[in-house]
Amino acid sequence: MDSATLHEEIHSFFESAPPLKESAKITDKLNRFIHFDSPSPGKGRRVVCVTSGGTTVPLEQRCVRYIDNFSSGHRGAASTEYFIKAGYKVILLYRRGTCQPYCSSLPEDPLLECFELADDSDFRVRQSHSEAVKGAIMNHHAAVAGGLLLKLPFTTIFEYLQMLRIIASSMKSLEYHAMFYLAAAVSDFYVPWKSMAEHKIQSASGPLDMRLMQVPKMLSVLRTEWSPSAFCISFKLETDSKILLEKANMALKKYKMHSVVANELLTRKEEVTVVTENGNISVRRDKTRPGSEVEDPLVELLVKKHSTYINDAIAQDL
Numbered sequence: 001m002d003s004a005t006l007h008e009e010i011h012s013f014f015e016s017a018p019p020l021k022e023s024a025k026i027t028d029k030l031n032r033f034i035h036f037d038s039p040s041p042g043k044g045r046r047v048v049c050v051t052s053g054g055t056t057v058p059l060e061q062r063c064v065r066y067i068d069n070f071s072s073g074h075r076g077a078a079s080t081e082y083f084i085k086a087g088y089k090v091i092l093l094y095r096r097g098t099c100q101p102y103c104s105s106l107p108e109d110p111l112l113e114c115f116e117l118a119d120d121s122d123f124r125v126r127q128s129h130s131e132a133v134k135g136a137i138m139n140h141h142a143a144v145a146g147g148l149l150l151k152l153p154f155t156t157i158f159e160y161l162q163m164l165r166i167i168a169s170s171m172k173s174l175e176y177h178a179m180f181y182l183a184a185a186v187s188d189f190y191v192p193w194k195s196m197a198e199h200k201i202q203s204a205s206g207p208l209d210m211r212l213m214q215v216p217k218m219l220s221v222l223r224t225e226w227s228p229s230a231f232c233i234s235f236k237l238e239t240d241s242k243i244l245l246e247k248a249n250m251a252l253k254k255y256k257m258h259s260v261v262a263n264e265l266l267t268r269k270e271e272v273t274v275v276t277e278n279g280n281i282s283v284r285r286d287k288t289r290p291g292s293e294v295e296d297p298l299v300e301l302l303v304k305k306h307s308t309y310i311n312d313a314i315a316q317d318l
């Protein structure tokens with residue numbers, strides 16, 4: 001597809017999308033977070049935008065039904081913790097209701113399982129969960145109060161792409177110090193808002209015939225226009241291992257990514273392959289360490305690659 005057609009498609013996607021609620025407030029939050037809300041702001045501070053969770057495609061404007069994309073949000077939540085540990089400020093663009101940073105040791109239904117009634121009018125943290133709850137609260141508080149974590153939620157593909165555009169524009173001035181770590185599972189097809197049924201689609205009308213449009217590929221405009229100097233990592237998920245690396249390589253070239261992280265659905269928590277123009281690197285979880293996560297060595301590798309990218313950019317500017 002030529003660039004003019006892509007721009008037209010992107011323009012019509014944003015034009016027809018329902019306006020993002022509180023977009024001015026989000027922009028303001030972002031600018032404060034990126035430039036000020038930190039004990040040591042400064043130009044050299046690295047900021048990463050981590051995207052996490054799946055986008056939905058509503059089928060009705062007053063949405064009752066929607067198409068969803070698989071992602072628990074674990075990758076994004078765990079990676080956020082490792083980026084913060086590595087000294088980055090993290091903007092976490094996450095799907096509402098998915099895994100959150102610092103919550104992995106909590107039970108799945110924390111509110112109901114973490115607390116117990118002390119008496120008729122009071123409650124307390126259950127003894128068995130008190131260490132995990134305390135740890136989660138302290139780590140989360142330290143990240144947010146220290147100006148290292150800003151969480152922004154989305155649900156639909158419309159919200160996700162509008163927010164990604166705002167974030168990328170806000171990060172543009174960081175140039176090489178910005179990173180995008182795009183782990184969210186983003187819908188490939190959508191129903192344009194204007195051609196969407198307003199009310200719940202009626203089953204009495206018989207089989208449902210629906211035409212889905214292709215979501216324009218925004219990765220190329222992220223790279224060339226929204227935040228052109230940023231270090232960009234995208235993810236590729238496949239269920240068929242035979243096509244995974246080929247597809248990741250195609251994405252690397254087509255969207256001019258700096259790396260593409262290739263993973264298979266069934267083994268995604270054990271190993272991933274980082275595809276770069278200089279070859280592929282396999283990254284595995286350290287099985288000898290109980291509780292170890294593949295995101296630990298993955299983030300470590302990408303932080304090193306980002307350092308090289310920044311140093312090369314500085315050397316070229318000299």
Ligand code: PAZ
Pocket residue numbers: 053070071072073074075076182183184185186235236237238263268
């Ligand atoms: O969120 P999760 O930990 O369950 O899974 C992570 C993932 C598989 C969604 C992610 O690593 C990924 O590959 N995201 C991109 C998916 C895609 O190809 O659109």
